Amino acid sequence: MTPFTLSQEEISSLKAAHKAAKKKREADRIKAVILLGTGWTIREVVEALLLDDETIRNYLNRYRCGGLKALLSDNLKGYGGKLSKSVIEQLDNHLNQNTYVTIQEIVSYVSKQFKVKYSISGMTDLLHRLNYTYKKPKLVPGKADAKAQEEFVKYYDELKKTKGANDHIYFMDGAHPQHNSVAAYGWIKKGTVKELKSNTGRKRVNINGAIKIEDMSPVVGYSNTINAQSTISLLKKIERKHPEAESIYTICDNARYYRSKKVTKYLEESKVKLVFLPAYSPNLNLIERLWKYFRKIVLYNKYYETFDEFKKACKSFFRRSKKYKEEISSLLTENFQIIGTNT
Structure with missing residues (x-):
């Protein structure tokens, strides 16, 4: 692309027009030109304004050819007239x-x-x-059953109303964070490249966890692998926390270890009642949001020289979970999103 710079006078004029703009699309066009004219690349502007590079190039060409008037012109007519x-x-x-x-x-x-x-x-x-914007579609499981998800949400709402006063509800799932750095967006000085060291190892920390929805308190267990035995150990931890409870409803996915014969046998004399989610519906398991937040805090833009340091950081997150309670509570709201409705 031919180098493009703006004079201070042009920048002032564009900023005044931006302040006076009444429509978002007009403001976006002006912002695009200002950013390009002050050193930003097209890719950086695309990511900042959530538009495609073709649109950004078009805005720049319009401004170059006809100034602000051409940039803001809403000519919806094509070469052959507008559509009916x-x-x-x-x-x-x-x-x-x-x-x-x-x-x-x-x-x-x-x-x-x-x-x-x-x-x-x-x-x-x-x-x-027509209210379109340039963004990625959301990936969802191909076999998601919207009707089954809706039925679960109805069941869950009814469970909250009818459970005993001393009973509790948990959401349970496993996570396997890998000892490697995860590069994520962050504020970095323009024109500089900030390096993030990475690891070559593939070792993982296996975490079997559950979170009590009433007070956002997590219960976790660490093991070499997540299986029936580690699941039973986690369920025992949960039971010990609630000696007064008659039932502890624990919502989980259909992983083999949750449906194993050993776990089924253990549940025969346990307060825990497993509630299985519909297949292909991770969107209904609230602990998935906890794992996402956990990765943000522990993994994003972090480097751990050794696996022991990495494992220590993982455990530290859960030991200090009260520190993050406000953020976790805002994420784990019961606004279940049904997926697979528009496929």
């Missing part, structure tokens, strides 16, 4: 069903399907008008 309302509805439905990587692909589709030619800038504006 009914055709726009058809296009909207099509885009809801099909995710295109570039605007050029959409321009080509419209040209072939509706015999109307759009410029890249015209199609970009139309997509913004």
Whole structure:
């Protein structure tokens, strides 16, 4: 890309226009030009504004060719005129069903399907008008059963109402953090490269854990592998914490060790009652959010020279879990998201 810089006068003018902008898309266009003109790369602007690089290049070209007026112009007409309302509805439905990587692909589709030619800038504006933004789809299990998930949520709501006063609800799952650094976004001085050391080892810490939803208190166990025996050890820990309880409802996925004969035999004389989630529904297991937060605190942008140091950091997180209680409580809200509804 040809080097692009803005004078101080141009920056001041653009900032004034940004302050006066009434529409988000206008503000985004101005921000893109200011950032590009003050040393940002197209990739950095794409990540900051959550737009695609084609759109950012288009904004820059418009500004270069016609200044602020061309940049903010909402010319929704293509070379052959704008689409009718009914055709726009058809296009909207099509885009809801099909995710295109570039605007050029959409321009080509419209040209072939509706015999109307759009410029890249015209199609970009139309997509913004239809409330589209450039982002990744969310990966979900291919066999997720939305109806089964909805039935579980109903069961869970009823369980909370009918359980005994001294009974408790836990969410249980295993995690296997690997001794290696995880590079994550962070604030780094522009124009510099911040290095993060990495490890070559593949050793893991195997954690079998559960969290009590009433007060966000975790119970964890560490073992060489997560199996029936380590699961029973964890369930015994949970039971010892609640001698007054008649039942301890423990919600978990369908891992083999949770359904093993040894665990089933143990449960015959235990207060613990396992509640199995529908298959392919990690979204319903609230402890998954705890694991995600745990990785953020322990793994992101961290380097541990030895495996012992890494394991110590993992254990420290749970020993000091009260320190993170406020953040954990905000994450583990019971706003269950049903997946597989739009596939």
